Amino acid sequence: MKQKFFIIIICLIATLKMMAQEFTLQGRVTDDDNNPVELATVSVVSQGKVAFTSLKGEFSMNLHSADSVAVKFSMIGYKTKVRVLRKPRGKQTLQVVLHTDATMLGDVNVTGEKIQSDQTQEIKIKDIKMAPSANGNGVEGIIQQQAGVSTHSELSSQYNVRGGAFDENSVYINNVEVYRPFLVRSGQQEGLSVINPYMVDQIGFSTGGYGAKYGDKMSSALDITYKTLKAKGKKPVVEGSLAASLLGTDAYIGIGTRKLSWLNSVRYKTTSYLLGSLETKGEYKPNYLDYQTYLSYQPNKRWKIDFIGYISDNHYNFEPSDRETSFGTMENVKSFRVYFDGHEKDRFLTYFGTLGITRNITRNTSLSLLGSAFYTKEQEKYDIQGQYWLDQTETSENLGVGTYFEHARNYLSARVMSAKLMLRHKVQKHNVEAAVTLKREHIEENSIEYEMRDSAGYSVPHTGKDLYMIYSMKARNELNANRMETYIQDTYRFSSGIADSTGNGQTHYTLNYGVRMSHWNFNRETILSPRISLAIIPANHENTTLRLAAGLYYQAPFFKELRDTTTVNGVTVASLNEKIKSQRSIHFIAGYDYRFRMNDQRFKFSAEAYYKALSNIVPYSVSNVKVVYYGQNECSGHAAGLDFKLYGEFVPGTDSWLSLSLMDTKMKLNGKSIPLPTDQRYAVNLFFTDYFPGSRKWRMSLKLAFADGLPFAAPHKELETNSFRATAYRRADIGMSYQLLDNSRHEKKTFLKNVTLGVDCLNLFGIDNVNSYYWVTDVTNQQYAVPNYLTGRQLNARVLLEF
DSSP: OHHHHHHHHHHHHHHHHHHHHEEEEEEEEEOTTSOBOTTOEEEEGGGTEEEEOOTTSEEEEEEEOOSEEEEEEEOTTBOOEEEEEESOOEEEEEEEEOOBOHHHHTTOOOOOOOOOOSSOEEEOOTTSTTSOOSSOOHHHHHHTTSTTEEOSOTTOOOOEETTOOGGGEEEEETTEEOOOOSSOOSTTTOOOOSOOTTTEEEEEEESSSOOTTSOSOSSEEEEEEEOOOOOSSSSOEEEEEEEEETTEEEEEEEEEOSSEEEEEEEEEEOOHHHHTTSSEEEEEEEEEEEEEEEEEEOSSSSEEEEEEEEEEEEEEEEEEEEEEEEEEOSSSEEEEEEEEEEEEEEEEEEEEEEEEEEEEOSSSEEEEEEEEEEEEEEEEEEEEEEEEEEEETTTTEEEEEEEEEEEEEEEEEEEEEEEEEEEEEEETTEEEEEEEEEEEEEEEEEEEEEEEEEETTEEESBOSSOBOOSEEEEEEEEEEEEEEEEEEEEEEEEEESOOOTTSOSOEEEEEEEEEEEEEETTTTEEEEEEEEEEEEEOTTOTTEEEEEEEEEEEEOOOHHHHEEEEEETTEEEEEEOTTOOOEEEEEEEEEEEEEEEETTEEEEEEEEEEEEEEEEEOOEEEETTEEEEOSSOOEEEEEEEEEEEEEEOSSTTOOEEEEEEEEEEEEEETTEEEOOTTOOOEEEEEEEEEEOTTOSSEEEEEEEEEEOOOEEOOTTSOGGGOOEEOOOEEEEEEEEEEEEEEOTTOOSSSSOOEEEEEEEEESTTOOOOEEEEEEEEOTTOOEEEEEEEOOOOEEEEEEEEEO
């Protein structure tokens, strides 16, 4: 009995001693910017213990105490760090910072993807350079393929989002809002976008429910961040590219040292070859040229200076000769022939610049002062006469014969200057951002437009008494206004539940909430815009994200919305309405993301349901890309729909996606319920990339678009007469490329890193898509809608040199 008692005592003492030698190690692993490092490995080799950090970079593990315990922290792309604990006891907490390993990043292919934790999705840019494009604007071309986004012209870089107009989309470059030209009325006139794809580092895009940091636009937010080059050692890093095609030439060069990064790009675009496929024949002379530079200087960790400079000079000259269009049904075909005299000469000159100074007060706090200036001088001049014949093809019956004459002398200059003070602060689980912006706006307009139509010797409209033109407009306006904007928002990341040793078992939340306020002295209006979004990653379901968002969004009026028209004796006069108010939209959004692997390839399925309650709407009409507003807050309505997107690597090493959008819109105007002018009931978009079997040098990129047509009515009529709908937009573009030289690892003795040859077939199936309509009026005032078709099938050859 004594022997058994003695053995029990010995076992208890040994157990207590072992318990006294155990301790708990916990902590958090972050990168150089204090962001959590997810799934980093925490290991103690001597004890055979391994743990992984959670999505918040946190870890916890039980270890045995010893004279010294070596804990190793490692993650691909970061330098491994080892911490040695001396005789650890009880609970030990470590805060570990892993530094980027520049030597590893050149050899490691990182295939992980950032988890979307708010309403802004990250758009990859690696497939932009060789994707087939008719307008040459790579970033907008990718945006136009996203769920909830629509476009009806391959010549334009503009887009509609969930029933909104072109003007309802905000665009930012390095936290500064950028502007588009005002007088552009067709895709043929559009030049190059201010967004330079060769300088882009990150693209964030939101179709609704976005944070308070983005301006007073009520449809979408596009956030562009330009890249900076940084040398690994004393030797500066240099990169560049030269691209040429039948549609233009681009040159880019960038240089980076430890403190300085300087990017430069010159682009030239001409669409003469592409416009030659339009039904209106003539001499097209479009020439678009721009230069852009981005300079970033960081003398130390405390200070940073950024400068962006942009100059754009776009010319569009056109002398039409003739046109012949057949339209109608198989049983009722009509022929429209026109012979032209006259010409059009347009010019759009733009200057844009930003200067930013950032002071890093502490590791987690920074203060930035951003100044920007935008100036545009635009002119649109044309005198075009057309003599037309409209015939019934089956019977050769003449339905109408006449002459029309179109005249315009439109001049506009605009200047917008702004100063923005922005504060960013990180504290524990919060990421706070606040800013105040002051803007000074000056716009001058002097416009005269008229259109005369003669049918069978009578001027239309024919009253028998008075002589009126079918359309005549005059405008001479000047806007001088000040605008103040401010916002504050916080991103709060927290978790619930108890995590196990691998970091699982917790539900992770990301809450973004904030408020935005602005005041415009022109209409003496102050608006307040609260916004909130919540993302949830359920416990033990780290591949699933649930997203909810709501907010009150305003479309603050600018020059286009202000133009109110009155017609007296057949002459329309446009003036600025000082009583106009901001349009309002309340967003309700529910989203679902599911990340999975199939055939060892990563995929992501996303779905969103949304409802937008619209009020104080300013009605507008759309012709081509020209938006004409009524100048009065007259409507209310809604936009609701579903967006689906499947994104992933259908082929290893390439990104592809398929999107489906369903939408219903309505607005009430003068007691009548009608669809919004951008009511696109369905849209399907596909972007697919693939390699030829057995070769990584041959590559194919395919873009497909199938979208519902938009409602329309005869020009110069009330919007509630929109009783027609255009045919569906259907288009396929395919590009083939061959990598002639792959020297990305610098194995060959040449300064070139990549040489790629490509050929594109634009509008592969030669489908006649309708962009707008020309209306022919006979003497009885009956009108016929003659479709204006877009570009036909064209081939484009390209070459890309990178070094």
